[in-house]
Amino acid sequence: MTTSPTSDQQNSGRRSGITGKQKKRISWALQSFLILIAIIIMLTPIVWIFMAAFKTHVDVYQLKLFFTPTLENFGLVFDAPYYLGDKLLNSTIVAFVTVVFAIPIATMAAYSFSRFELRGETAMLVIILATQFVPAVVIILPFFVMFRDIGLLDTRLGLILVNLAIVMPFAIWMIKGFIDGIPMETEEAAMVDGSSRIQVIRNIVLPMAAPGLLTAGIFCFIIAWNEFLFALILTNKDAVTLPIGLALFKAEEGDLWNLLSAAGIIIMLPMFVLALIIRKYFVQGMTMGAVR
Amino acid sequence: MAEVTLKNLTKRWGDFIGVDNQSLEIHDKEFLVLLGPSGCGKTTTMRMIAGLEDPTDGEIRIGDRVVNDDLPRDRDVAMVFQNYGLYPHMTIFDNIAYPLRVRGTPKNEIEPRVRKAAEQVELTEFLHRKPKALSGGQRQRVALARAIVRTPKVFLMDEPLSNLDAKLRVTMRAELKHLSRALKITTIYVTHDQIEAMTLADRVAVMKNGIIQQLGTPDEIYNDPANLFVAGFIGSPAMNLINGSVQDGHFVTTGGTKLVRVAAPDSPSVVLGVRADDMRVAEEGEGDLDVRIYAFENTGEATLLTVQWGKQRVIAKGDRHLRKDQDDIVSVSLDSDHLYLFDPETGDRIKR
DSSP states (O other), X not given: OOOOHHHHHHHHHHHTOSOHHHHHHHHHHHHHXXXXXXXXXXXXXXXXXXXXXXXXXXXXXXXXXXXXOOSHHHHHHHSTTTOHHHHHHHHHHHHHHHHHHHHHHHHHHHHHHHHSOOTTHHHHHHHHHHGGGSOXXXXXXXXXXXXXXXXXTTOHHHHHHHHHHHHHHHHHHHHHHXXXXXXXXXXXXXXXXXXXXXXHIIIIIHHHXXXXXXXXXXXXXXXXXXXXXXXXXXXXXTTOOHHHHGGGGEETTEEOHHHHHHHHHHHHXXXXXXXXXXXXXXXXXXXXXXXO | OOOEEEEEEEEEETTEEEEEEEEEEEOTTOEEEEEOSTTSSHHHHXXXXXXXXXXXXXXXXXXXXXXXXXXXXXXXXXXXXXXXXXXXXXXXXXHHHHHXXXXXXXXXXXXXXXXXXXXXXXXXXXXXXXXXXXXXXXXXXXXXXXHXXXXXXXXXXXXXTTTSOHHHHHXXXXXXXXHHHHHOOEEEEEESOHHHHHHHOSEEEEEETTEEEEEEOHHHHHHSOSBHHHHHHSTTTTOEEEEEEEETTEEEXXXXXXXXXXXXXXXXXXXXXXXGGGEEEEEXXXXXXXXXXXXXXXXXXXXXXXXXXXXXXXXXXXXXXXXXXXXXXXXXEEOGGGOEEEOTTTOBEEOO
C-alpha cells in the first residue's frame, strides 16, 4: 500500500485517543454546563417572581412566558389594606440606623483589638464571635419578655437594638481584618510626623480602611434588611418590616402571588444595587493591605 | 537642632532584654550609626528615641528636655522607615505636606516648602502621583522628603536602604550622605550593613545583644576594634581570626610555627586578628608561612585567596594581576603593624 506520510500522521494521531486540546475543550464544556445548571437553579425563582410581579391575578397561575405586563400590583401593595409603604419605611429606618450605629462602634472596637494589647483580648474576640453561633430561636423568648417589660415590643428602637446585637460581632471581625491589613509603620510615621492618635485614625486609618468600612456597612445593611425571625416575634403592627409584611398577602382567597412578588421585588431591588457597589469595593478592600 | 542623650536606657519584654542599660551621647549635627546584627537592640533604641516604644528604665534627652513621657509628635523628630511608611491614599505632594499640615503650618508656606523638599530629593515631577505608581527608590525619596520638609531636631532613619536593590542602594547612599552634609541636622541611622555605617557615619555604635560593643569613628572601629565581635563584624571580607599562642614575644600557630613578632605578654591561648588587606602574598618560600590555596577568586579589582591554615581557612587579598590556581602553594606574611590580639575567653582586645 502506498500512503502519504501526512495521512499516516493523521491516522496515528487519531489512534492515540483524546489529545490535550480535546481534553481542554471537554473540560470547558463540562464547566460551562455545570455553571449553566447552577445559574438556572438560582435564577429561576427570581425570574419567576419578576414575571409574576407584572402579571395580573388571573395570569399568575399560568406558566405563560408571554403576557401583557401590568404595573397595577405595585400600586396595590401600597394601598389599603396592605400599606407596604409603612413597612418599607420601617425596614429602611431600622436597617439604616443599625448601620449608622454599628459601623462607628465596630470600627472603634476593631481598632482597639487590632492595635492595642488588651487584657483578655483573645477571650473577648472568641466570645464576640461565639455570639454569632447562638441560634436566634434560643434567645428570642428572653428578648420578648425583656422588651415586653420595658415597652420596646413593636417599636423600631427595639428592632434596631436587636439588629445591632446581630451585626456587631460580624462588623467587628470584618473591620478588624481590614485594619490589620494597614501597616503599623504607616501609623507610626503619622505619629512621628505630628499626629495625635485621633488624627492618625481620622487622617490615615479611616481613609485606608474606607473600602472595608463600606463593605462592612453594606453587609450589615443587608443582614438587618433581611432579618426575619426577630421582627416576626417582636413586632405585630407598628414596626412591622418588609419581610414580615409579605405574610399580609396570605389572604382568605389564597396566596396573592402577584402582590407577593411585587413586594418581593421591592425587597430585592436595594440588595441588587448594594451588591453592585460591594463588588467593586470588596476586591479593592481585599488588596488594600498589600500597599507597601 | 540638638544633641540626644541616652542615660542607662533599658528595654525589657518579660525576660527578654532588648536594650541593656546603655548610655550614649549623640552630639549636635552628628551622624551616628547604630550598627549590629538583627535583634541586637539597635532598632529598639531608635524606636525609644522616637517615642514609639516606652523604655523600661533610663532617660532619653533631646536637647535639654527629658522626653521619656512625650508623645512622638512632641519630640520634634522625623523618621524614615524601612518600609517607607507612606500614606497610600494620598498623593506624593500630600504625603510630603502631611507633617506641615498636621502641625498647623500656614497654608501659603506649605506649597513652596513641599516643592523645595521634593527638589532636594529630585521628585518634583511625581508630586501628583500616588505612592503605588512609584518605584522602591522613589518611594524612599518620598519618605526622605517628608522627613526634611520640616526642620526637626533629629532625623531617625531605620534601615532606609535595606529594601532597595544593591545598585540603587549605592546611589541612594551617596544621595543620603550629600543631603545630610547639606542639612546639618543630628541624625541617628540604624543599619546592619557595615558599608553603610562606614560610609555615612561620623561615629558608629556597634551593638550586640542590647549592649554597645564599641563607639567610635569609622576609622576607629575599623582600625582599632575593641573586641572580637567588632573585629569580625566590620570589614569585607571579614577579619581573619586565627587561633594560636604567644611565646617569647612571637605569635605561634596551633601547628607550632613561630610566625610574627607581637607586642604582647606570653599567653597559651590567643586569637590573632588580621585583615585580608594586611596579608602579603608571595611565591612559595618567599614569605613567613607556606600555605595551600583552597580557593582563588578574582573580583576584578583584586584577587582573594582563601588558603588552608592548619585547620582554619584564612582570606588574603592579592594583587589584581596575580593568577594562581586551587591547590597551588603560596607564601603569606603578616604586617606586624596591623595585627590584633584577642583573648578567646572574653573576646576582649589584648592591647600592646
